[in-house]
Amino acid sequence: MARKLTVKLRGEDRSLCTPAVLLPTCSGVVPFLTDELVAELCAKDVAEGSVVGAYVPYSELLESTKIMKKLGTCFRDFANVPDNLCMVVGCRSKSEATNANITKKNSAEAMSFKTHHGRVKVTPKEYCSDAADMVKPDILLQFAEETSSKNQNRLRKTSERAISWLKTCAAHDLGDANLVAALVGGVNERLREDHVNASVEIARQSAAGYAICELGIRENETASERLEIVQKSIAQLESIGEGDKIRLVSAGCLNLSELLELAAKGVDVLSTSYPLELTKSGKALVLPAPRQGNESKRRRVGDGDTVMDMNDKSYAHDHAPMVKGCECFACKTHTRAYIYHLIDAKEMLGQTLLFIHNAHCMLSAFRHMRSGIAQPRI
Numbered sequence: 001m002a003r004k005l006t007v008k009l010r011g012e013d014r015s016l017c018t019p020a021v022l023l024p025t026c027s028g029v030v031p032f033l034t035d036e037l038v039a040e041l042c043a044k045d046v047a048e049g050s051v052v053g054a055y056v057p058y059s060e061l062l063e064s065t066k067i068m069k070k071l072g073t074c075f076r077d078f079a080n081v082p083d084n085l086c087m088v089v090g091c092r093s094k095s096e097a098t099n100a101n102i103t104k105k106n107s108a109e110a111m112s113f114k115t116h117h118g119r120v121k122v123t124p125k126e127y128c129s130d131a132a133d134m135v136k137p138d139i140l141l142q143f144a145e146e147t148s149s150k151n152q153n154r155l156r157k158t159s160e161r162a163i164s165w166l167k168t169c170a171a172h173d174l175g176d177a178n179l180v181a182a183l184v185g186g187v188n189e190r191l192r193e194d195h196v197n198a199s200v201e202i203a204r205q206s207a208a209g210y211a212i213c214e215l216g217i218r219e220n221e222t223a224s225e226r227l228e229i230v231q232k233s234i235a236q237l238e239s240i241g242e243g244d245k246i247r248l249v250s251a252g253c254l255n256l257s258e259l260l261e262l263a264a265k266g267v268d269v270l271s272t273s274y275p276l277e278l279t280k281s282g283k284a285l286v287l288p289a290p291r292q293g294n295e296s297k298r299r300r301v302g303d304g305d306t307v308m309d310m311n312d313k314s315y316a317h318d319h320a321p322m323v324k325g326c327e328c329f330a331c332k333t334h335t336r337a338y339i340y341h342l343i344d345a346k347e348m349l350g351q352t353l354l355f356i357h358n359a360h361c362m363l364s365a366f367r368h369m370r371s372g373i374a375q376p377r378i
């Protein structure tokens with residue numbers, strides 16, 4: 001069941017209201033937008049009393065850690081991140097979503113990350129130091145690898161490493177960051193249950209929440225399978241008295257319909273590269289019209305969203321707003337014809353306007369969901 005939490009973050013007046021969707025970042029920065037545009041995009045959430053969250057993949061931060069260390073600066077200053085943006089750091093890179101972050105070069109001591117300068121081995125201690133000292137995140141996912149393998153031995157090894165690395169992360173001084181434990185175990189129900197039981201012994205005292213991992217990485221995996229894993233994980237967490245902590249899903253490129261379905265089942269924070277991927281392919285999300293009266297028809301899990309392909313020549317002379325009724329800057333101030341022209345001419349402004357629209361739709365849909373949840377549970 002969807003629930004509304006107010007997650008207190010570092011700083012006096014900063015909270016993240018859930019269910020919340022995280023904006024994707026590239027190298028830690030929200031793509032296509034200046035910090036002024038990010039602030040404008042976040043304005044309605046701020047007025048509601050919430051910050052907006054952004055997911056920062058550690059694998060992409062690694063490129064700039066050396067420079068930041070040399071300059072003696074932290075990531076927020078280095079990338080000019082607005083104060084009211086909640087930073088969530090995790091290992092998984094969006095661009096490597098299909099491969100996850102597991103390679104044969106990983107060991108029980110370290111994980112191997114791909115950078116522009118070749119592969120770099122990182123230990124859980126180094127991960128914690130980099131994240132805590134340089135990024136100062138609000139939420140930090142524990143150091144953990146994810147595998148798409150169905151092999152039981154491989155899954156068990158991944159689980160054992162995640163438990164051992166959770167101990168290291170829990171023992172580290174993470175500043176004000178909320179630590180989130182990773183739940184792995186692939187599609188093996190028994191292994192997932194065993195993993196939750198082993199994690200909770202450490203996480204009960206040291207973690208503010210749990211990330212349901214290894215979703216969106218297997219070939220031919222369906223939305224229904226993901227939903228089942230999420231529901232079972234939540235049920236188990238509730239049965240062992242850990243139901244009130246943050247539940248997070250970071251799963252590559254899930255579409256809006258699926259994200260809302262997962263939020264409706266009780267996931268609090270969701271990360272997706274979807275608005276970025278839509279933008280790169282020249283597409284604009286169209287939010288479904290609000291339901292009328294006693295209309296109860298519901299989409300099935302995983303049904304697609306409605307999108308407009310702005311590469312379509314039929315928009316070349318269409319002077320209507322991109323999405324009628326949308327209140328974003330792009331739709332209020334520009335026509336379909338202009339945005340079609342920008343996309344066709346490969347002008348960067350085209351993607352900027354599309355990203356503003358797509359991110360606005362994602363944030364609006366979750367704000368709308370929050371407003372429909374009457375009372376906070378905790």
Ligand SMILES: [Zn+2]
Nearest residue numbers: 326328331357
């Ligand atoms: Zn719009």
